[in-house]
Amino acid sequence: MTPSTPGFSLAEKLAIVQALDSVIHADGTVHNGEINALSDLMNRIDFDSNFIVPARNLPPDQGLLIMKKMTLEKKKALALILEEMAIADGFVHEKEKALIVGIFASIGIFQEQD
Template sequence: MEFNLAEKLAIVKMIYSMVHADGVVHKGEINEVSKLMSVIDFDSNHIQFAQNIEKEQSIAILQEMTEDKKKQLTIILEGIAKADGFVHEKETELLNSIFASLTV
């Protein structure tokens, strides 16, 4: 699926937030992000730019995406949450928060 630059940055912001949600960056999460870099077509520069975007701004961009893109985002974020072999409570809270924002 093809995402525009704003969407990529917003998605990368959410990926970054998910990886750091439980306070520990696990090897499985790093591996999953590495795979996603080629799938979504982003690099370390996107990660740096995405860190400077406010969460609210990212959510606003994601809300404007098509339903198909939102479904893809759901798959991506769930994959990150599960990448380390378990889903931490803080990851679940973040997922629920993001998903609730997308359905508004």
């Protein structure tokens, strides 16, 4: 069963897709598991591949500011989404972990890491 996601605004979706894209590319390799996870998330969050280029063009500070302004419920959903993407290839790379921890710190949500 996949977790439900709150209704994200257009700006929030762009910021989330930017963060997901960063996690996917953090280890320097795009894995099939990550592509599959992204396809699943497209359906759950309601975005399509047309979001990727505008998300990449969004200044990183703006993406973090958008995510920082999200409700706690949305931040918790975002945390699960980012963690899901990090493990999609079967292994959480140190660069992925560092990126996610940095995002959590920047937006004001902390989760215990293993």
